[in-house]
Amino acid sequence: MKKGKATIHDIAEKLNITASTVSRALNDNPRISENTKKQVLKMAKQLNYQPNHIASALRSGKSKLIGVLVPTANRNFFSSVVRGIEDIANELDYKVIISQSYEDPEKEIQTVDALLNARVDGIIASIGKNTENFDHFKKILEKGIPLVLFDRITNELEVSQVVIDDYYGAYETTKHLIEQGCRRIAHFTSPKKINIYRERLRGYEDAIRDANIPFDPELIEESDMQLEDGRSSMENIINKGIEFDAVFSSSDYAVMGALQVLREHKISVPNQVKLAGFGNEPFTSFTAPPITTVDQKSIPMGRVTAETFFELLKSEDKKSATHKTVLKPELIIRESSLKTN
Template sequence: MSSNKKKKPTILDIAEKLKITPSTVSRALNNHPRISEETRRQVIRVANELNYQPNNIASALRSGKSKLIGIVVPTVNRNFFSSVVRGIEEYAEALNYNVIISQSHEDHKKEVQTIKALISARVDGIIASLGKNTTDFSHFQMVIDKGIPLVLFDRVTDKLNVSKVVIDDHQGAFEAVSHLIDQGCTRIVHLTNPRKINIYSERLRGYTDALRANGLPVLPELIVESNMQLEDGRDSVKQLLEKGIAFDAIFSASDYAIMGAMQILDEKGLKVPNDIKLVGFGNEPFTSFTQPPITTVDQKSIPMGQVTAETFFDLLNKDAKQRYLKTTVLKPELVIRGSSISKAEVPLKPM
């Protein structure tokens, strides 16, 4: 087998076959306005025939554009993050951009390594949601200092001067707790996270503001901190019950923790919603399949992905001196289901 067959086709091969210059081929592949539609079609046809694959890194070195976007999320196995990523990806693909999706797994060291790897890969920009354990933001500041567009979504920080897309976590929590109070609850447990990243601090603030607005005291014994996973919800409620702390409702800053809480209540013979009413946060798919279905706050993940992508490309399409930073706050929606309603009327299914 000759070595020529193993050689990857290049722009030079396309140019030679069409008897045009390599620069014309390059412009045609990048949709340059001075290239005619007929030339562009011919170049694309030959590129497909030769199975030409552009070298993104080489292209980035020449043009400064890699057509790659780095997306960093804590995890992709949560409906919220996967939906946001899908919204970003669809928007990017429509503009002929590819995305590199990385998970930090809530590990600060891995988050730092990922950001450095994306910079080395010459991505055109980075979209990220912070890990729970991130308190040092110097790796993101490095992105900013290099002039690489950076947009944060959902989990953000005020310590970085960047564009952000968030939901109104305070309002979502305020409405959730106000709903429980309207249902007659007066001792409402709040499951939260000890690390004061924006989403948990804002949800805690919404919780306390709703209590005060309704003339109820904020009781430290009813505010329980954990990592907000399913097991944490189980452990938190189990400890409350073992300590004999009275409560008639739980508002959790995470659907996973509220699911764990529901399991323990059921094991202890406490009925939801008759004995204890529950509200979560996130509108994960499983919340509509529990018995009873769980009331929760919808974070508007698909719109968040679209707005995040719009914000990013708005930055990308301007040179550094023209870029302006903005924070977009989306409105959450309280999805009321059977776990929080005093007299839930469930229609009988036909036999």
């Protein structure tokens, strides 16, 4: 065997059979005997044969690969969604290629191109918070390739979408804080044009108004919602002397930053200020006190997203098969937001 990657021709030569027989055996063709399949698989393993997905896709029209594009994989939410996607994909003998945009629009564009060049059968994506032009996603649709968006979506694309009810999650969280006696609830949000933050802000505002509490724009802090942003938002409110008795953050990371600053200022949580976040990141249950948050049902979201993708993949009319699925989040109440005696 010549140096380099093993091919089906190398396997065929070793077993003294044709390359087409090897190909059929590797694809579990019923015309090939079980004994031949076993010999082919054994030799493929010995030669460390790796299938050429692009060549296979060109021959069959299917690569059995799905591209999954997320802003970042080091967040529990996104990694759990990917796990849910893989649960369904693996059952159907599909493999998942995971790529990260790191919230960079240029990287997002390059990644979409790379996935298309890899001949994926379709793409599942969550849009980066800095993305404002969606031409790269439109290119996917123009090529007739299935595209499903989850969590971070846009109404500029007519595609299937899977989201949670961010409005409901925010409304219920704000309502809970009001029921605990809070009247001056600060809200951390993002100025980015992303559906999730708009809906969470809307839920917060409606809960405030429904409780006949005057809406105060001074209590709204906009940032990128990272831990350091939560710290600076909390410092801003304290330094301005704005009266507040609670913080509801659209991000667990930002509320963690707020908790750090409140401790540094010797402000007691939840005695003086109550806290609630959004996302149910694992660290929220280990802080002192544990932080109230909203569970986004990430694994079920991944499974539903994958199911939506495969329905779209087998549909004759891709456009008419598009639909939006809205999952219900769950408010997880912990010590950080509870009224004390």
